[in-house]
Amino acid sequence: MTEQDKLLEQVTNEDYKFGFVTDIETDIIDIGLNEDVVRLISLKKEEPEWMLDFRLKAYRKWLEMKAPDWAYLKVPPIDYQSISYYAAPKQKKKLNSLDEVDQELLDTFNKLGIPLEEQKHLAGVAVDAVMDSVSVKTTFKEVLAEKGIIFCSFSEAVREFPDLVKKYLGNAVPYADNYFAALNSAVFSDGSFCYIPKGVRCPMELSTYFRINAANTGQFERTLIVADDDSYVSYLEGCTAPMRDENQLHAAVVEIIAMERAEVKYSTVQNWYPGDKNGKGGIYNFVTKRGICRGDYSKISWTQVETGSAITWKYPSCVLMGDHSKGEFYSVALTNHHQQADTGTKMIHIGKNTKSLIVSKGISAGVSNNSYRGLVKVSKRADNARNFSQCDSLLMGSKCGAHTFPYIECANKSAILEHEATTSKISEDQIFYCNQRGIDTEDAVAMIVNGYAKEVLNKLPMEFAVEAQKLLALSLEGSVG
Amino acid sequence: MLETVNYTATEELTDLFYQNIEMYREGCPDFMNNPRGKAIGIFKRRGIPSRKNEDYKYTDLRPVFQNDFSVIPRYVEQNVDLHEVFNCDVPQLNTHLILLINGWYYGRNRKMGNFPEGVICSSLQHAANEHPELVEKYYNQLAGQSEDPMSNLNTALAKDGLFFYVPDNVTIEAPVQVINLMNAKDHTFAIQRNLFVAGKNSEVKIVFCDHTLNQQYYILNNLSECFVNDDARFGFFSVQNQHNGAVNNTHFYAKLGNHAKLDTNVITLNGGIVRNNLQVKLAGEHAHANVNGLILADEKQHVDNATSIDHMMPNCTSSQLYKNILDDQSSGAFSGKIHVFRDAQKTEAFQQNNNVLLTETAEMNTKPQLIIDADDVRCSHGATVGRIDEDALFYLRARGIGEKEARLMIMFAFAEEVLSQIGVPVLRERMEELVDRRLRGELGPCQNCSLSHKK
Numbered sequence: 001m002t003e004q005d006k007l008l009e010q011v012t013n014e015d016y017k018f019g020f021v022t023d024i025e026t027d028i029i030d031i032g033l034n035e036d037v038v039r040l041i042s043l044k045k046e047e048p049e050w051m052l053d054f055r056l057k058a059y060r061k062w063l064e065m066k067a068p069d070w071a072y073l074k075v076p077p078i079d080y081q082s083i084s085y086y087a088a089p090k091q092k093k094k095l096n097s098l099d100e101v102d103q104e105l106l107d108t109f110n111k112l113g114i115p116l117e118e119q120k121h122l123a124g125v126a127v128d129a130v131m132d133s134v135s136v137k138t139t140f141k142e143v144l145a146e147k148g149i150i151f152c153s154f155s156e157a158v159r160e161f162p163d164l165v166k167k168y169l170g171n172a173v174p175y176a177d178n179y180f181a182a183l184n185s186a187v188f189s190d191g192s193f194c195y196i197p198k199g200v201r202c203p204m205e206l207s208t209y210f211r212i213n214a215a216n217t218g219q220f221e222r223t224l225i226v227a228d229d230d231s232y233v234s235y236l237e238g239c240t241a242p243m244r245d246e247n248q249l250h251a252a253v254v255e256i257i258a259m260e261r262a263e264v265k266y267s268t269v270q271n272w273y274p275g276d277k278n279g280k281g282g283i284y285n286f287v288t289k290r291g292i293c294r295g296d297y298s299k300i301s302w303t304q305v306e307t308g309s310a311i312t313w314k315y316p317s318c319v320l321m322g323d324h325s326k327g328e329f330y331s332v333a334l335t336n337h338h339q340q341a342d343t344g345t346k347m348i349h350i351g352k353n354t355k356s357l358i359v360s361k362g363i364s365a366g367v368s369n370n371s372y373r374g375l376v377k378v379s380k381r382a383d384n385a386r387n388f389s390q391c392d393s394l395l396m397g398s399k400c401g402a403h404t405f406p407y408i409e410c411a412n413k414s415a416i417l418e419h420e421a422t423t424s425k426i427s428e429d430q431i432f433y434c435n436q437r438g439i440d441t442e443d444a445v446a447m448i449v450n451g452y453a454k455e456v457l458n459k460l461p462m463e464f465a466v467e468a469q470k471l472l473a474l475s476l477e478g479s480v481g
Numbered sequence: 482m483l484e485t486v487n488y489t490a491t492e493e494l495t496d497l498f499y500q501n502i503e504m505y506r507e508g509c510p511d512f513m514n515n516p517r518g519k520a521i522g523i524f525k526r527r528g529i530p531s532r533k534n535e536d537y538k539y540t541d542l543r544p545v546f547q548n549d550f551s552v553i554p555r556y557v558e559q560n561v562d563l564h565e566v567f568n569c570d571v572p573q574l575n576t577h578l579i580l581l582i583n584g585w586y587y588g589r590n591r592k593m594g595n596f597p598e599g600v601i602c603s604s605l606q607h608a609a610n611e612h613p614e615l616v617e618k619y620y621n622q623l624a625g626q627s628e629d630p631m632s633n634l635n636t637a638l639a640k641d642g643l644f645f646y647v648p649d650n651v652t653i654e655a656p657v658q659v660i661n662l663m664n665a666k667d668h669t670f671a672i673q674r675n676l677f678v679a680g681k682n683s684e685v686k687i688v689f690c691d692h693t694l695n696q697q698y699y700i701l702n703n704l705s706e707c708f709v710n711d712d713a714r715f716g717f718f719s720v721q722n723q724h725n726g727a728v729n730n731t732h733f734y735a736k737l738g739n740h741a742k743l744d745t746n747v748i749t750l751n752g753g754i755v756r757n758n759l760q761v762k763l764a765g766e767h768a769h770a771n772v773n774g775l776i777l778a779d780e781k782q783h784v785d786n787a788t789s790i791d792h793m794m795p796n797c798t799s800s801q802l803y804k805n806i807l808d809d810q811s812s813g814a815f816s817g818k819i820h821v822f823r824d825a826q827k828t829e830a831f832q833q834n835n836n837v838l839l840t841e842t843a844e845m846n847t848k849p850q851l852i853i854d855a856d857d858v859r860c861s862h863g864a865t866v867g868r869i870d871e872d873a874l875f876y877l878r879a880r881g882i883g884e885k886e887a888r889l890m891i892m893f894a895f896a897e898e899v900l901s902q903i904g905v906p907v908l909r910e911r912m913e914e915l916v917d918r919r920l921r922g923e924l925g926p927c928q929n930c931s932l933s934h935k936k
Contacts, residue, residue: 070535072852378866380841393855399823405853407538410866411845413838417866419849425856 007130019220029086035059037307039187041086044154045190050166052186058175058185065179069340071313072371078249080285085187085220090363143203149233150195151206154222157193164195168226172255172290172319180251180286180313184220188253190221196231196262203433205461209238221252227262235263236464248273250309251286258436260295260322267460269468272308277366279338282310289316293325293351301328302345303459305468310339315373317346320354320382327356330456334472335368335400349385361453363472364400371403378415385412391421394452494546495525498562498637504554510609512617513639516625519879520636527630536629539814539846540756540785545728548698550668556585556606556641577602577657584673585641586703602657605674608644611634615646618730619678623706623734626767629758632732634778635704635750639674642703645687648681649710656686656716656905658814663701663727664694675705681738686716695722704732711738711765716904719757720912722750725780732758737797739765746903748788748912749776750919755784763790763797775805775899777919778811785814790832792825792858803834804899806892806920807843816848819862832862835868837895892920 020419029040038059042052144151150161155166175185196202227233258264275282290299302316318327329345347356355377362372370393378385393402404421434444450469457465496522499504506514530537546549559582573587579602580587601608609616624632643659663671679685693699709715723729729752735743749755761770776784789798805813819830836845849862869891877887896916903909
């Protein structure tokens with residue numbers, strides 16, 4: 001066994017470091033899914049009639065739909081009747097300041113390094129901490145309110161800004177869009193809502209932490225971001241989940257609407273429990289994320305670092321409707337052990353002079369499977385569309401798989417579309433070169449992987465980039481970091 | 482007279498098979514008849530592919546079977562003007578000529594006396610009865626593993642086609658030219674089944690020309706299985722030049738042994754709807770597959786090429802290059818898959834798909850895929866869709882070349898990359914000339930033979 005193999009083995013045997021369970025009383029409804037459960041969720045959340053209608057429509061549609069099987073994934077059958085669709089931390093009273101938040105909850109966040117308190121002052125990050133579906137605390141709301149920015153939990157938005165929610169809900173991801181989006185639309189528990197008014201540049205990074213906590217509860221988040229004319233916002237989403245033995249289902253929906261000249265930057269670091277070395281447990285992550293560049297000169301940029309989850313099924317997409325609009329997708333997806341990921345993007349060019357850029361870096365180790373699946377579509381009237389896609393795969397070990405499934409559909413002659421993909425492994429030469437210069441093999445692998453992913457990591461906001469690098473190290477490189 | 486069975490709905494294909502099962506079994510040995518039941522079962526279950534079938538995402542074959550058409554379950558002697566057909570024997574190409582009509586091996590083919598000893602070139606049905614042990618060893622070994630409905634339909638209905646066998650250590654220098662004619666009085670659905678076997682260390686090149694002799698509505702379902710044994714070299718050049726009402730659905734399955742080499746080139750000059758499936762299994766070490774295609778489509782033509790290269794053993798190499806030039810309202814599709822099996826280390830696989838759209842209304846869909854389960858490999862694919870480079874055009878025009886001619890030069894240069902892969906110089910020159918004429922719009926879709934010099 002060469003030193004590299006030893007290292008690989010050591011690295012791929014590394015266990016998940018963020019596993020712990022918070023012991024908080026939660027209000028859980030009985031397992032199972034039927035129309036009454038949908039009504040009950042709506043009732044518990046004190047929702048208006050139109051919201052319930054939306055849920056019911058989605059639920060009825062969901063019943064007719066079939067789980068997609070086209071992805072390069074082996075998904076064990078999911079029993080939707082054995083999941084509880086609602087769990088909220090019991091609130092004793094309304095909270096006005098951090099001091100009133102349950103200490104145990106705060107401890108959890110601190111263990112994860114979520115900067116709920118410190119960052120409030122230091123980094124200027126407003127955190128909407130979502131723990132098991134209900135917003136516990138939203139900070140910086142007052143600061144944002146001054147600018148007219150709405151950043152609140154989804155249920156709050158439904159109560160306080162029904163017109164806005166009603167107008168934009170389901171625009172990017174209709175309730176019948178796909179199996180998991182329909183499920184989410186029917187039973188979504190909570191999430192974040194964000195509205196940036198005309199001409200406002202959001203002064204801070206908005207950030208939400210999702211946590212899956214109570215056992216046996218699926219998490220069905222829904223995020224809606226609306227950026228009005230000439231506005232700008234950068235939104236961060238990051239997750240680490242406690243260790244669990246049973247598989248947990250997560251079917252989130254994220255919708256982004258960008259109006260004229262608006263720009264939205266959405267960054268994700270996803271590190272849910274990936275299951276243990278033998279592929280037992282882990283989160284099933286089926287996410288629908290889509291942004292619409294509705295206005296001319298608008299721009300939506302997705303950046304994701306995917307290291308967790310047993311199964312990832314996720315395609316953050318851009319619909320480029322406005323002329324001169326722009327979509328970007330940067331992704332690092334890392335799979336280890338028995339993890340499976342089928343992730344990528346869709347870029348739908350509809351407006352004239354639209355541009356899109358795709359940079360995807362897959363890293364597979366252990367016996368995992370990592371697929372890129374993407375669509376670039378240029379419709380008939382999308383003159384002068386331009387796309388460049390690059391999908392690279394890095395294989396670590398001989399038992400993992402790296403796959404690429406790009407779809408390119410072009411119906412306009414003025415389009416220029418390019419796609420390239422390569423597959424490689426860390427070569428002996430590279431390691432040797434580093435060794436020669438006094439860098440041991442562990443550090444060399446770490447350096448090479450980080451260098452390989454740099455192009456994407458660079459697109460993350462500062463604090464996130466550090467966290468992401470740490471995650472890559474943790475997920476792959478064992479003690480190296 | 483042709484003996485025909487008329488039918489209307491596509492779903493009736495299955496019933497018709499059962500109703501005429503005796504006619505299909507007639508004259509065929511058991512190893513051809515036995516797989517029919519399973520194959521029709523798969524066809525029935527999966528149905529004629531629509532866009533919902535992921536493998537046929539860009540080609541819906543259902544409308545193709547909406548028209549009334551006949552099938553020909555028995556060989557019928559035809560009076561083909563031999564002089565006209567064989568006229569296209571190009572002297573300097575020095576080919577061996579074989580004629581197939583409506584999927585059947587033409588009974589009056591001249592005896593191929595000049596083949597080396599041991600070479601068998603005959604009707605598949607004839608060979609299956611004459612050399613059962615030889616044919617049985619290979620027949621349906623590759624197609625039988627496929628889940629493709631159209632390929633299974635072929636297995637269910639197959640009766641005849643070309644059987645070509647080259648014994649070990651035999652080299653056939655001159656290319657073997659197969660003229661595949663469609664010529665019937667009615668709209669016709671033809672099934673053709675070919676089997677090529679290249680023995681160890683042998684070499685053969687086959688030129689396959691698909692043509693239509695008249696303007697009937699034709700559907701051709703053509704399946705070829707090709708076995709390239711250890712150290713053998715096999716070349717397959719397919720020239721598709723059918724009229725715009727024809728539907729050509731081909732399946733080409735190849736399996737390569739150690740150090741075997743396969744070259745395929747498909748050149749689509751004309752056709753209504755063309756769907757080419759190509760599947761290569763690199764089942765021996767150090768095997769090499771070179772798979773190329775050039776598609777020129779205009780009007781409302783649709784050409785879809787689906788390739789799949791399985792790297793099953795270590796140290797194999799493969800290279801794919803497909804180019805489409807799409808004019809008018811034509812549409813093209815390419816779906817290429819490279820699958821590197823676990824432990825197929827030291828694989829080098831390369832795939833490229835470049836496409837030019839000449840008009841606002843042309844459409845191109847491409848789907849290059851990599852499935853890689855081994856780590857010490859070098860695999861890459863690239864796909865582009867674009868238009869004629871304005872800078873290149875300007876460069877040529879600045880040198881006094883008219884716009885039309887400049888465009889042609891650029892398109893020809895684009896096509897040349899594929900044509901230059903054709904290993905037989907005479908054939909390459911002929912192809913270059915044909916492509917040039919095709920680009921200039923001077924090539925009729927119904928000329929009897931693309932290799933003829935008829936003016």
